Amino acid sequence: MSPNGLGRPALDIAIVNALVYTLDASDTVAQAVGINGNTIALLGPKSEVQEFADHRTRVIDANGHVVLPGFVDAHTHFAQMGVRESQLDLSDATSKHEALERVRNLAITRADGEWMIGSGWDESHWSDSNEYMNKEELDAASPNSPVLLRRVDGHLDCVNTRALEILNLPRDTIGYDLVDGEPTGVLKEDAVELAAELLEPSVEEFASGITTATKIAYRRGVTSVQDAQVNGKMLKAYRALNDSGQLNIRANLMITTDLLDELVALGLGAGFGNDRLQLGPLKVFSDGSIGAGTAALTEPYLGNSEELGLLMWSKEELEDIVLKAHKNDIQLAIHAIGDRAIDLVLDCFEKANSQQKKDLRHRIEHGEFLSEEQIARMRKMKIIASMQPNFVGQWGLAGGMYDHRLGRERTTRMNPFASVIKSGVPLVFGSDCMPFDPLYG
Structure with a gap:
């Protein structure tokens, strides 16, 4: 007999x-929720849920506040976010002067x-520059x-x-910015990746970062993440x-x-793992970002x-990357922001599907400059759009970064x-x- 009879x-x-x-x-709204272990065991009126409580039950009075399922962030850089917590944070610097100070x-x-x-x-x-x-x-x-x-x-x-001097990157590296043959101190894309490899944290530092990031996630109500570059x-x-x-x-x-x-040789792909930790898609970059001036545009x-x-x-x-992944049943998540990059990615997906039609739930990450024609192509191939609503608030308002880089x-x-x-294209949201x-997004 159970304790409550x-x-x-x-x-x-x-x-x-x-x-x-x-x-x-049905958009059901309940008054109370009961939990056993890591499982939601009961939803219903307060009286019904309380029937299954005893002296050991932790009862939380929400006082009319909203309770939601844990958020899933479909695009993060979770481990790196945690590592950055021990570094210099310039996210709230309001001017170049303040950042330099x-x-x-x-x-x-x-x-x-x-x-x-x-x-x-x-x-x-920034207010000054x-x-x-x-x-x-x-x-x-x-x-x-x-x-750095x-x-x-x-x-x-x-x-x-x-x-x-310490990084000693080859000057012909893509993204190594030179003016009149002299480095400006600005690195983009491939140069950024080379610098990151040379300064990469240890396994232990990444583990500590993941633990730190998890505490941040709890405060934001996030219980599941996709780490987008592992x-x-x-x-x-x-x-x-x-x-x-x-x-x-x-x-x-x-x-x-x-x-x-390595994934091909081992026969691994999305979904391998357990309820807590799983392999996801192969992450591929096709272009850069609007802010860095490296997203690939047609204009x-x-x-x-x-x-x-x-x-x-x-x-x-x-094409070689996409065809190899597709042939071996490996889901792809391809970063494509500019319209020129999106066209290229869709061309590659179409070629892969023409050779071997499969529903691997391939994704386009960001897709900031999607056209109606590109959306229609995505729908036809069942491509998932993984997008960031927070980008609108950060850069899409009048006078924002998009305006400065692209025009209104x-x-x-x-x-x-x-x-x-x-259009019926599957859409998932992530914060990047x-x-x-997620609430800001």
């Missing part, structure tokens, strides 16, 4: 006097030669210690002279936490493109008639969520950690 085990937790939005097909103040506390790494800055939100920081400005702030400051979108770094070290960190019972969030991992051959960026952004792969190279007319066509939904906050 009703043939059902007593609840571990009972949340009562709540507005419980179940988000089921924070670097200067931190440099005073650091030993000569000690790296200073920061992130989160966004020049489109919309220009990236250059090496001369960073040299003045930190003449003796190397500095990553833009909020992760596609651009600003570094000082000391950092350039390499070998991050995978080891997630696995170590999972094996030791310390991974306290559901994580689906998008594996980096360089591991495609030039505003104020620069020659700048169309960057494609990360030639058509032949991207093109800005009004960005992030067409309603068109995607009306800009910011990591």
